[in-house]
Amino acid sequence: MLKMRKTILSEDTEDKGTHIDASIIGNQIKSEATSSLVAKISSEPTASASRVKLVRTVLQDKRDFPLSLFRNLMIQAALTIYLGDITPATLQIAGQTYRLYLEKIISTRKKELLVVHSDQLKNVNLDLITVKDLIRIDEDQKIDEGEKLVIQEIKITLKLIEYTDSLDKDTRGSIAMPMHLDELDELSPKRKGKSFFAGLRSAKTSKNKYMLVSRKTLAALEIIKRIPVLHSIGMKVVSKLQEIDSKLPIPYLMEARFHMQALQILALRVVMKDSTARPSMTPTFNKAIVAYHKSLKRASFNNPQSADITVLAEFAQISYYAYEQRKMLGLANHGVFKILEMGKKAVDVLAPSIGKSGHRVYLKLQRQILKALKSMKSSFN
Numbered sequence: 107m108l109k110m111r112k113t114i115l116s117e118d119t120e121d122k123g124t125h126i127d128a129s130i131i132g133n134q135i136k137s138e139a140t141s142s143l144v145a146k147i148s149s150e151p152t153a154s155a156s157r158v159k160l161v162r163t164v165l166q167d168k169r170d171f172p173l174s175l176f177r178n179l180m181i182q183a184a185l186t187i188y189l190g191d192i193t194p195a196t197l198q199i200a201g202q203t204y205r206l207y208l209e210k211i212i213s214t215r216k217k218e219l220l221v222v223h224s225d226q227l228k229n230v231n232l233d234l235i236t237v238k239d240l241i242r243i244d245e246d247q248k249i250d251e252g253e254k255l256v257i258q259e260i261k262i263t264l265k266l267i268e269y270t271d272s273l274d275k276d277t278r279g280s281i282a283m284p285m286h287l288d289e290l291d292e293l294s295p296k297r298k299g300k301s302f303f304a305g306l307r308s309a310k311t312s313k314n315k316y317m318l319v320s321r322k323t324l325a326a327l328e329i330i331k332r333i334p335v336l337h338s339i340g341m342k343v344v345s346k347l348q349e350i351d352s353k354l355p356i357p358y359l360m361e362a363r364f365h366m367q368a369l370q371i372l373a374l375r376v377v378m379k380d381s382t383a384r385p386s387m388t389p390t391f392n393k394a395i396v397a398y399h400k401s402l403k404r405a406s407f408n409n410p411q412s413a414d415i416t417v418l419a420e421f422a423q424i425s426y427y428a429y430e431q432r433k434m435l436g437l438a439n440h441g442v443f444k445i446l447e448m449g450k451k452a453v454d455v456l457a458p459s460i461g462k463s464g465h466r467v468y469l470k471l472q473r474q475i476l477k478a479l480k481s482m483k484s485s486f487n
Contacts, residue, residue, distance in 0.1 A: 107181070108338050111188040114151045125181055126151050128160055134175050139163050154191040157182055158199050165206070176210040179203045184335045190287030192326045197281055201273045204333050208267045212237055215260050222253060237264070261378045266371070269332065277329050285322040290346040293319060316350065323347060327360050331367045340364055355417045358401035365394035366424070373434070388436040391428070395445060398424055402448065407455050418452040422471055425449025429478040443482045450475050 114126050124130035132144035143160040147153060161183050164175075183203040186196040216237050241257055249257075293316055323343060330340040341364055347357035369390045375383035402421050405414040425445045428435070432442045453475055456468040 107184060107188050107335070108342070110185060111339075114185075114189060125178070125185065128157065128182060130178050131160060131164060131175075131182060134171070134178070135164055135167065137163075137167070152189055154186040154189055154193075154196060157186050158195055161199055161203060165202075173207075173210050173214045176203070176207045180207045180335060184333075184339075187330070187336055188339045191284070192286065192323075192330075193284035194278065194281045197326065197329050198274065198277045200333055200336060201270065201277055201329070204335060205267065205270045205273065208263050208270070211263045212260060212267070215256050215263075216240060218256060219253070258378055258380055262375055262380065265374050265378070273329070273332055280325050281329060282325075283322050285319065285326060287343070287346070289319045290323065290343065290350065293350045294346065295349060295351075320347070320356075324356065324360065327364075331360075331364050334368075334371065337364060337368065353404055354413075355401040355404035356413050358397050358404065359417050359420065362394045362397035362401060362420075362424075365390055365397060369394060376434070387434070391435050391437070395424070395428070399448070402452065407451070410455060415456065418456055419468070422449045422453035422456065422468070422475065425452070426471065426474055426478060429475075429482070439482060439485065443479070443486075446475055446479050446482065450479065 110126055124133070127148040128144045129148065132140055140160065140163060143156055143163060146156040147160065150156070161179050164179060180200075180203040183196070183200040187200055219240050220235070237260060241260060327340055327343060330336045330343070341361070344357055344361045344364065347354075347360070350357075369387065372383045372387050372390060376387065398421050401417050405417040407414075407418075410418060425448060428437060428442050428445045431437075432439070450472070453468055453472045457465065457472045
């Protein structure tokens with residue numbers, strides 16, 4: 107996707123590819139409306155409004171299209187974000203096409219399983235068989251490796267669909283203002299020649315502009331991290347925030363959250379007996395903990411403000427998570443012990459200083475971390 111973005115934005119206009127000019131959609135959907143929109147996109151690949159309209163036009167067509175079309179629609183929707191147009195409309199259509207793609211995987215694999223078991227199910231109304239019933243039937247029978255892989259894919263996809271249940275609502279509720287990646291580029295110290303808050307350029311108006319862009323960007327990132335096809339551009343946006351001012355903790359916290367989101371999907375695959383995901387778990391968690399450490403170093407322990415409290419709380423929680431999941435994550439005991447020690451420092455700041463309800467939450471976490479440290483100390487002896 108990042109390569110496609112680079113191709114679209116390059117000065118060379120030759121051979122932009124079937125995704126970039128949307129002809130891949132035009133070749134699958136033959137209609138006047140689709141052809142007109144594909145022609146507009148071909149002449150102006152950066153026209154996100156036309157690309158969004160194309161996706162919506164195809165979604166209104168209720169014919170039974172193949173899985174490949176839904177994948178291509180998801181890519182078309184994602185391209186609008188990769189081009190830098192991060193708006194309520196582009197984020198919403200990216201989330202919707204991602205969910206529809208997952209739903210199409212389920213319906214496609216269900217049909218495949220029904221074909222395989224058509225002999226056993228010949229006296230049953232196939233339309234009444236749910237996916238979960240079909241999976242249960244297969245679990246009790248002797249099945250080949252191909253069927254096992256299909257069932258595994260269905261189970262993982264069902265869980266991913268569950269993760270998107272509130273995505274559309276959350277997008278509409280949290281993304282109120284559009285933004286463009288150019289806004290971040292304008293704030294970059296590479297362009298300004300110095301850190302944003304440093305020297306003469308840290309005027310109040312500039313700081314206010316940064317805060318507005320930052321709020322919009324962070325809100326968008328919370329949605330982007332829930333859509334795996336957008337993770338690459340999400341990480342690019344995070345790196346731009348870190349570039350703008352490397353002294354702030356939140357951009358590093360966002361990086362950690364992206365890695366943890368990836369880890370969540372890897373853990374899901376492992377739970378669903380997809381052994382190919384396991385080798386990636388430890389490196390992914392290590393990336394997350396490095397980003398968490400960078401965020402923690404930039405947070406204030408002495409006089410924590412709202413953003414600092416968020417960082418301290420999340421690090422304390424992730425330290426206990428590392429302890430609980432150390433075997434699944436393949437973490438060395440001495441490494442977990444160091445993470446727990448930092449987690450204790452973070453929670454010690456929070457436990458006595460937050461309001462009554464929060465106080466109880468952090469006291470409980472403090473007790474859990476202390477117990478974990480004690481347990482690990484005894485294992486070293």
